[in-house]
Amino acid sequence: MTGTTKRDTYTPESLLAVAVGVFIERGYDGTSMEHLSKAAGISKSSIYHHVRSKEELLRRAISRALDGLFGVLDEDGAKEGKAVDRLEYVTRRTTEVLMAELPYVTLLLRVRGNTDTERWAMERRREFDHRVADLLKQAAADGDIRADVEVRLATRLLFGMINSIAEWYRPQAHGAAANGEVAESVVRMAFAGLRTP
Amino acid sequence: MTGTTKRDTYTPESLLAVAVGVFIERGYDGTSMEHLSKAAGISKSSIYHHVRSKEELLRRAISRALDGLFGVLDEDGAKEGKAVDRLEYVTRRTTEVLMAELPYVTLLLRVRGNTDTERWAMERRREFDHRVADLLKQAAADGDIRADVEVRLATRLLFGMINSIAEWYRPQAHGAAANGEVAESVVRMAFAGLRTP
Numbered sequence: 001m002t003g004t005t006k007r008d009t010y011t012p013e014s015l016l017a018v019a020v021g022v023f024i025e026r027g028y029d030g031t032s033m034e035h036l037s038k039a040a041g042i043s044k045s046s047i048y049h050h051v052r053s054k055e056e057l058l059r060r061a062i063s064r065a066l067d068g069l070f071g072v073l074d075e076d077g078a079k080e081g082k083a084v085d086r087l088e089y090v091t092r093r094t095t096e097v098l099m100a101e102l103p104y105v106t107l108l109l110r111v112r113g114n115t116d117t118e119r120w121a122m123e124r125r126r127e128f129d130h131r132v133a134d135l136l137k138q139a140a141a142d143g144d145i146r147a148d149v150e151v152r153l154a155t156r157l158l159f160g161m162i163n164s165i166a167e168w169y170r171p172q173a174h175g176a177a178a179n180g181e182v183a184e185s186v187v188r189m190a191f192a193g194l195r196t197p
Numbered sequence: 198m199t200g201t202t203k204r205d206t207y208t209p210e211s212l213l214a215v216a217v218g219v220f221i222e223r224g225y226d227g228t229s230m231e232h233l234s235k236a237a238g239i240s241k242s243s244i245y246h247h248v249r250s251k252e253e254l255l256r257r258a259i260s261r262a263l264d265g266l267f268g269v270l271d272e273d274g275a276k277e278g279k280a281v282d283r284l285e286y287v288t289r290r291t292t293e294v295l296m297a298e299l300p301y302v303t304l305l306l307r308v309r310g311n312t313d314t315e316r317w318a319m320e321r322r323r324e325f326d327h328r329v330a331d332l333l334k335q336a337a338a339d340g341d342i343r344a345d346v347e348v349r350l351a352t353r354l355l356f357g358m359i360n361s362i363a364e365w366y367r368p369q370a371h372g373a374a375a376n377g378e379v380a381e382s383v384v385r386m387a388f389a390g391l392r393t394p
Contacts, residue, residue: 084392136391143393144392144393145391145392145393146385146389146390146391146392146393148382148385149382149385149386149391150378150382153378153379153382154382154386154391156361156362156365157358157361157362157382157383157386158386158391159361160357160358160359160360160361160362160364161354161357161358161361162357163357163361164353164354164356164357164358164360164361165353165354165357167357168353181347181350182350185345185346185347185350185351185354186354188343188345188346188390189346189351189354189355189387189390190386190390190391191390191391191392192343192390192392193343193386193387193388193389193390194333194342194343194346194351194355194387194388195281195341195342195343195388195389196340196341196342196343197394
C-alpha cells in the first residue's frame with residue numbers, strides 16, 4: 001500500500017470507465033497495469049481481483065461499444081419499412097449511441113489491431129459497416145438514394161461524418177439536450193443536404 | 198558511416214516526404230533524429246545539413262498543407278458569386294487538396310499542440326475552419342443553406358466528412374481519377390444529400 005492507493009470500492013463498470021479513459025489518453029499499447037493502478041488509485045493486485053489482464057479490460061470496453069452499435073440494427077426502426085428509412089433510422093441511432101457511449105466508441109474507432117482483441121474489434125467494426133452498406137445498396141436499388149455517389153464511398157463519407165463527432169463532442173459541455181439535436185442534424189445533412197431545395 | 202547510410206542525394210522536398218512518412222507512422226513526439234536518419238538512409242549530420250531541427254521539418258510539412266488549403270480561399274471560385282456556390286467550390290477544392298497533399302494534410306489533422314509549431318498549426322487550422330464557417334453563415338443569411346442545422350455544427354460535420362477521407366484514401370490504390378470523383382461525391386452528399394428528391 002502506498003499513499004496513492006485507496007480502498008477498492010470499484011464495480012466492474014466503474015473500473016472499466018477509468019481504464020477506458022487511460023487507454024484513450026495514452027493509447028492501449030502505451031498503457032501498463034501500473035498506469036491503470038495509478039489512475040484508479042488502487043493496487044495492481046486489486047485490479048487483478050477484477051480482471052485477468054489489460055486485454056480483458058479492452059475486450060469489455062469494446063464489447064460495450066459494439067453491443068450499443070449492433071443493438072441499433074435489432075431495433076424495429078432498423079428492420080421495418082423501406083431501406084432508405086431504415087438507413088436514416090440507423091444513422092440517427094448510431095450517432096446517438098456514439099454520443100451516449102462516447103469513450104467506448106472512441107476506443108473502438110482508434111483500435112488498430114496488434115492483439116487478438118483489437119483484430120476482433122476491427123473485424124466486428126467492418127461487419128457493422130457492411131450491414132449499413134447493405135442498407136445503402138438496397139436503398140439505391142429501390143431508387144431512393146442518388147445513383148451518382150458510389151455506395152462504398154457514400155458509406156465511408158456517412159461514417160466519416162458520424163465518427164468525427166467523437167473528436168469534439170463532450171457531454172459535459174454540450175449537454176444531453178444536444179445529443180438529439182446533433183443526431184437530427186446529421187440525418188438532415190446526410191439525407192437532404194445543406195442546400196435549401 | 199554505417200552500412201545503412203547512402204550518399205545524400207536528397208532535395209529539401211524529398212527529405213521532407215520521408216520525414217512526414219515517419220512523423221505519421223510514429224507520431225511527431227515519438228520521432229527522433231535517429232529515426233529520421235534511419236528512414237532516410239543518411240547520417241544525422243547529413244540531415245542537419247538540410248534542416249536545423251526536427252521541428253523545422255514539421256513546420257515545412259505543415260506549411261505545405263496550409264499553403265494548399267489557404268490557396269483554395271484565394272481562387273476565383275472561392276471569392277466570386279453567391280456564398281453557397283463559393284462554399285461548394287471550397288468544399289470540392291479542399292477535398293482535392295487533401296487528396297493531392299495527403300501526407301501533409303494528414304499530419305496537419307493529427308497535430309495536437311506540444312510545441313510552438315504545433316500550436317501555430319492548430320491556430321491556422323482553426324482560422325481556416327472559421328473562414329469556411331463564415332461562408333456558411335453568409336449562405337445561411339442568404340437563405341441558401343437550410344436553417345435547421347446550426348452553422349457551427351454544419352461546419353464540423355462538413356469537415357468531419359472531408360477529413361475522414363485521409364483515413365482510407367490511398368493514391369496508389371485509388372488512382373488520380375478517383376480524386377475528382379471523390380470530391381464531386383462529397384459535394385453532392387454535403388449539399389444535396391443522399392436521398393433522391
